[in-house]
Amino acid sequence: MEREVSTGDEPYIVVSSDTHAGLQCEEYRPYLxxxxxxxxxxxxxxxxxxxxxxxxxxxxxIAEWEGENEWGLRGAYDxxxxxxxxxxxxxxxxxxxxxxxxxxxxxxxxxxxGLAAGQITDARQAFxxxxxxxxxxxxxxxxxxxxxxxxxxxxxxxDVDEAVKEVESLAGKxxxxxxMVPTMWHGHPPYGSDHYDRFWxxxxxxGLVVHTHSGEADFEAYNDNVxxxxxxxxxxxxxxxxxxxFSGKFDKFPDLRYAVVECGSxxxxxxxxxxxxxxxxxxxxxxxxxxxxxxISRLPSEYFGTNVxxxxxxxxxxxxxxxxxxxxxxxxxxxxxxxxxxxxxxTRERLENDFQDASIxxxxxxxxxxxxxxxxxxxxxxxxxxxxxxxxxxxxxQSRDLRTSADAVRKARWWLDEYGCQMQYA
Amino acid sequence: MEREVSTGDEPYIVVSSDTHAGLQCEEYRPYLxxxxxxxxxxxxxxxxxxxxxxxxxxxxxIAEWEGENEWGLRGAYDxxxxxxxxxxxxxxxxxxxxxxxxxxxxxxxxxxxGLAAGQITDARQAFxxxxxxxxxxxxxxxxxxxxxxxxxxxxxxxDVDEAVKEVESLAGKxxxxxxMVPTMWHGHPPYGSDHYDRFWxxxxxxGLVVHTHSGEADFEAYNDNVxxxxxxxxxxxxxxxxxxxFSGKFDKFPDLRYAVVECGSxxxxxxxxxxxxxxxxxxxxxxxxxxxxxxISRLPSEYFGTNVxxxxxxxxxxxxxxxxxxxxxxxxxxxxxxxxxxxxxxTRERLENDFQDASIxxxxxxxxxxxxxxxxxxxxxxxxxxxxxxxxxxxxxQSRDLRTSADAVRKARWWLDEYGCQMQYA
Numbered sequence: 001m002e003r004e005v006s007t008g009d010e011p012y013i014v015v016s017s018d019t020h021a022g023l024q025c026e027e028y029r030p031y032l033x034x035x036x037x038x039x040x041x042x043x044x045x046x047x048x049x050x051x052x053x054x055x056x057x058x059x060x061x062i063a064e065w066e067g068e069n070e071w072g073l074r075g076a077y078d079x080x081x082x083x084x085x086x087x088x089x090x091x092x093x094x095x096x097x098x099x100x101x102x103x104x105x106x107x108x109x110x111x112x113x114g115l116a117a118g119q120i121t122d123a124r125q126a127f128x129x130x131x132x133x134x135x136x137x138x139x140x141x142x143x144x145x146x147x148x149x150x151x152x153x154x155x156x157x158x159d160v161d162e163a164v165k166e167v168e169s170l171a172g173k174x175x176x177x178x179x180m181v182p183t184m185w186h187g188h189p190p191y192g193s194d195h196y197d198r199f200w201x202x203x204x205x206x207g208l209v210v211h212t213h214s215g216e217a218d219f220e221a222y223n224d225n226v227x228x229x230x231x232x233x234x235x236x237x238x239x240x241x242x243x244x245x246f247s248g249k250f251d252k253f254p255d256l257r258y259a260v261v262e263c264g265s266x267x268x269x270x271x272x273x274x275x276x277x278x279x280x281x282x283x284x285x286x287x288x289x290x291x292x293x294x295x296i297s298r299l300p301s302e303y304f305g306t307n308v309x310x311x312x313x314x315x316x317x318x319x320x321x322x323x324x325x326x327x328x329x330x331x332x333x334x335x336x337x338x339x340x341x342x343x344x345x346x347t348r349e350r351l352e353n354d355f356q357d358a359s360i361x362x363x364x365x366x367x368x369x370x371x372x373x374x375x376x377x378x379x380x381x382x383x384x385x386x387x388x389x390x391x392x393x394x395x396x397x398q399s400r401d402l403r404t405s406a407d408a409v410r411k412a413r414w415w416l417d418e419y420g421c422q423m424q425y426a
Numbered sequence: 427m428e429r430e431v432s433t434g435d436e437p438y439i440v441v442s443s444d445t446h447a448g449l450q451c452e453e454y455r456p457y458l459x460x461x462x463x464x465x466x467x468x469x470x471x472x473x474x475x476x477x478x479x480x481x482x483x484x485x486x487x488i489a490e491w492e493g494e495n496e497w498g499l500r501g502a503y504d505x506x507x508x509x510x511x512x513x514x515x516x517x518x519x520x521x522x523x524x525x526x527x528x529x530x531x532x533x534x535x536x537x538x539x540g541l542a543a544g545q546i547t548d549a550r551q552a553f554x555x556x557x558x559x560x561x562x563x564x565x566x567x568x569x570x571x572x573x574x575x576x577x578x579x580x581x582x583x584x585d586v587d588e589a590v591k592e593v594e595s596l597a598g599k600x601x602x603x604x605x606m607v608p609t610m611w612h613g614h615p616p617y618g619s620d621h622y623d624r625f626w627x628x629x630x631x632x633g634l635v636v637h638t639h640s641g642e643a644d645f646e647a648y649n650d651n652v653x654x655x656x657x658x659x660x661x662x663x664x665x666x667x668x669x670x671x672f673s674g675k676f677d678k679f680p681d682l683r684y685a686v687v688e689c690g691s692x693x694x695x696x697x698x699x700x701x702x703x704x705x706x707x708x709x710x711x712x713x714x715x716x717x718x719x720x721x722i723s724r725l726p727s728e729y730f731g732t733n734v735x736x737x738x739x740x741x742x743x744x745x746x747x748x749x750x751x752x753x754x755x756x757x758x759x760x761x762x763x764x765x766x767x768x769x770x771x772x773t774r775e776r777l778e779n780d781f782q783d784a785s786i787x788x789x790x791x792x793x794x795x796x797x798x799x800x801x802x803x804x805x806x807x808x809x810x811x812x813x814x815x816x817x818x819x820x821x822x823x824q825s826r827d828l829r830t831s832a833d834a835v836r837k838a839r840w841w842l843d844e845y846g847c848q849m850q851y852a
Contacts, residue, residue: 057716057717058713058716060716061712061713061715061716102713103713190646190647190648190649192647192648192649192651192654193649220616221616221618221669222616222618223616223618223619223673224717225618225672225673225721226714226717226718227668227672227701227704227705227718227721227722228618228668228669228672228673230700230704230714231668231672231697231700231701232665232668235661239658242653242654242657242658243647243654246651246653246654246657247649247651247654266696266699266700267696270692270693270696271657273692273744274656274657274692275653275657278653278656279653286487286766287484287487287528287529287766287767288652288656289487290483290484290487291483291650291652292652292653295651295653296653317844318699318840318841318844340712340713341713414744415744418743418744
C-alpha cells in the first residue's frame with residue numbers, strides 16, 4: 001500500500017491478470033525436442049478426437065462462440081490479431097497463461113502440459129511439453145514485451161532439479177514474468193513440504209511469480225457431475241496458497257511471490273478471518289496452541305499484497321464490493337481472453353457496469369497497478385498504451401467524490417478488532 | 427419456515443446439536459462381539475500409548491482442562507453427572523455423537539470407529555466397533571429419551587448391505603435419531619455415486635438424519651502442520667453435502683435429511699451464492715450448461731432447512747449475524763460438550779454475550795426449534811425441562827422490539843435478485 005495512486009481523470013492502465021495464448025497443438029512440433037516427436041504425433045491425434053467429442057456434447061455453444069469470434073480467437077497465437085483485440089477491449093497489458101482454447105482444447109501445449117499438467121504421469125513428457133510452450137511463449141512475448149508478460153510452465157512435481165534448471169534458464173528473459181506449477185501434486189510430496197524449497201528459492205531469486213491457475217480438480221470424485229466440479233475447483237486451485245503460507249515459505253523466502261489465478265476472490269475474506277484469528281487470538285485454538293508456534297511470523301492477512309496476490313479475473317460485483325476485506329493491494333482484475341468465461345469481447349461494457357461504485361484509486365489498483373507492482377511491469381510503457389486505449393473514470397461512470405479512507409482495509413477486516421488479533425505464535 | 431415461533435418471554439428450549447458421549451475405550455468390551463476381543467485388547471493398549479504421547483506434547487493444557495473439569499467430564503458416560511451438567515449449562519436437549527474425549531482420545535469407540543472411522547481399513551473392525559458403540563448409546567439415551575437423541579455410527583463406505591441392516595435394526599428405537607457416516611470415502615466410491623442409494627433410502631425410511639462430523643481431513647497433505655489441518659477440515663467435512671445435493675439425492679429421496687456438524691457455518695452463504703447462480707443464471711456457465719440439466723430440481727439454497735441442516739456448534743458472533751443468509755431454518759446451535767472447543771461449562775455466559783442483537787424468534791430457531799424439527803424431538807417434554815433450566819430472552823439481554831421481517835432470508839440472499847435467479851436446469 002506504499003504507492004501513491006492518482007485520483008485524476010486520466011485513462012486506466014488495465015492489465016488483464018489472466019489471459020491465454022498458445023499454438024494449435026500440432027504447431028508446437030518445431031518447438032518440441034525431437035526425441036518426443038513420435039509420442040507427440042499420437043497425442044495430436046488424440047486431441048483431435050477430443051474436439052470431436054466436445055463438438056458432439058456441446059455443438060450449439062461451440063458453433064455460436066467460434067462463429068461470432070472467429071477473427072478474435074486467432075489472437076490466441078497471432079500477435080497481429082492480438083494487439084487490436086486488446087485495444088478494442090481497453091486492455092493495455094496482460095499476464096499470459098497457456099491453453100488458448102478452453103472450449104475444445106485444441107490450443108493445448110504438447111501432452112497437456114498447460115492447465116492439465118498435474119495429470120501427466122511421464123516426467124519426460126511433462127517437461128518436454130512445458131519447454132516447447134516456453135520456447136514459443138518467449139518468442140510471442142518478445143513481439144510486444146511492454147504489453148505481454150508470459151507465465152512459463154514448470155511441472156515441478158515431477159523433478160525439482162529439472163524445474164530449477166528451467167527457472168534459471170528463464171531468469172531475466174524479457175516478457176517472461178512468472179511460472180505456473182500444477183495445482184495438484186497427486187502422488188508427489190505436497191507443496192508445503194521442504195521437498196520443493198530450492199525451487200521456491202530459484203523463483204524468488206529470478207523474480208518470477210509462482211502461479212496456480214484453475215482447471216484441475218479431484219475429477220475422480222465427481223462421476224462427471226459438472227456442478228460438483230464447479231463447486232470444488234476453487235478449493236483445489238487455492239490450496240497451494242495455504243500450503244505455502246502456513247509452512248512458512250514466505251518467511252523462508254521473503255522475495256517469493258505467489259498468485260492464484262481464475263479462482264475468484266469470494267473465498268478470501270472468510271479464510272483470512274479464520275486464519276488470522278487462529279494465529280492472533282490464542283484462546284481459539286487452545287487445544288492445539290502448542291503446535292501453532294513458529295510456523296509463520298506475521299498474521300496470515302499480512303502476507304497478502306506482499307507475497308500473495310490474487311489473479312481474480314472478471315470479478316463479480318460482490319467481489320468488487322468486498323475488495324477491501326479481500327486485499328486492496330493483492331487483487332488483480334482480468335479478462336480471461338480468449339476464453340468464453342471471461343469478459344472479452346465486451347470488457348468495456350463490463351467495466352462500465354461493474355465499477356461504478358468503486359473509488360478511482362481502488363479501481364486503478366484492481367485494474368492494473370497491483371499487477372504492475374506484482375510483476376514489475378513497465379509502467380511508463382503501459383501508460384502510453386493506456387493513454388491511447390484505456391477506459392477513463394468518466395467512461396466508467398465513477399464519481400470523483402468517492403474516496404478510500406486510509407483505514408478502509410483495517411476496518412473491512414472486522415475480525416482484527418472484534419477478536420483483538422495480535423500475532424500469538426510467531 | 428412453516429412453524430409459528432413465539433416472541434414471548436418464556437425460557438428458550440436449548441438443544442445442543444453437537445455433544446459427545448462414550449465409554450472409556452476398554453469399557454466397550456462387553457458391548458463388542460467376542461470374535462473381536464483379541465484385536466480389541468491390542469487396540470486398547472495402543473489408545474493408552476496415544477494418551478501418553480498427547481500428554482507429552484500438550485501437558486499444561488491437559489492438566490488444566492482435566493483438573494478444572496474432572497467431575498463434569500465424567501458426564502461423557504455417566505448419566506447421573508450428565509443431567510446436572512446440562513442443567514447448569516441451560517441445555518434441555520442434545521444430539522449425541524461418539525468420542526467423549528477430544529483431548530487425549532480415551533473415550534473412543536473400539537478401533538476408532540467414531541470420528542476416525544474413515545481411516546479404518548478393516549470392515550469387520552469398522553462395523554464391530556460401530557455396533558458396540560451403538561448398543562451402548564441406545565442404553566445411554568434410554569436413561570432420558572426426552573433430552574438425549576443419539577447418533578449411531580454406520581461405516582457405510584465399507585459395506586452398504588451391512589449398513590442398511592444396521593439402519594433397519596436402529597429404526598424406531600427411542601433415543602436414536604440419526605446416523606453418522608465417515609466424512610471421507612478414501613478408496614471407496616464417492617457419496618454422490620449411486621453405490622450408496624439403498625442406504626440413503628433406508629435412512630429416509632427410518633427417519634434417521636445422516637451426519638458427517640468434523641475430525642478427519644487429508645492428513646497426508648499436512649506434514650503435521652496443524653494450521654493446514656484447521657484451515658482445510660471444514661472442506662472435508664461439508665464435502666458430502668454437495669455430493670448429495672448436486673447428485674440429486676434429495677430429489678430421489680425427498681425424506682432424506684443430512685446435517686453437517688461442527689463445521690461452522692461461515693462457508694455456507696458464499697457457496698450457496700455460487701451454486702444458486704450456476705443453476706439460476708444460465709449465462710454463468712454457458713460453456714457447461716448442457717451438462718447442468720436434470721441434476722437437481724430446485725435452486726441449491728432451497729434444500730436448506732428441508733433436507734440440509736447445519737449443526738453449527740458454538741457459532742461465532744459473525745455467524746450469528748449471518749444467520750439469514752446461511753439458513754434461518756437450517757442452523758442449529760451446539761455446545762460440543764464435553765469437548766474443550768465448545769462453550770461448556772460457560773454456555774450461559776456465551777449465550778448472553780453472543781445473542782444480544784438477535785431477535786427472539788430467530789434465537790428460538792437457532793438454539794432449539796430447528797433441531798426439534800430436524801430430528802422430530804419431543805417438544806412438550808423439552809418445554810418442561812426448559813421451563814426449569816432454560817435461559818430467558820431477558821437473561822440474554824435481548825430487546826423485544828427486535829423482529830424478523832418476513833423477507834429477511836430472501837433479502838439476505840442478495841444474489842437471488844442481483845442475478846435474477848430462477849432455476850434454469852431442472
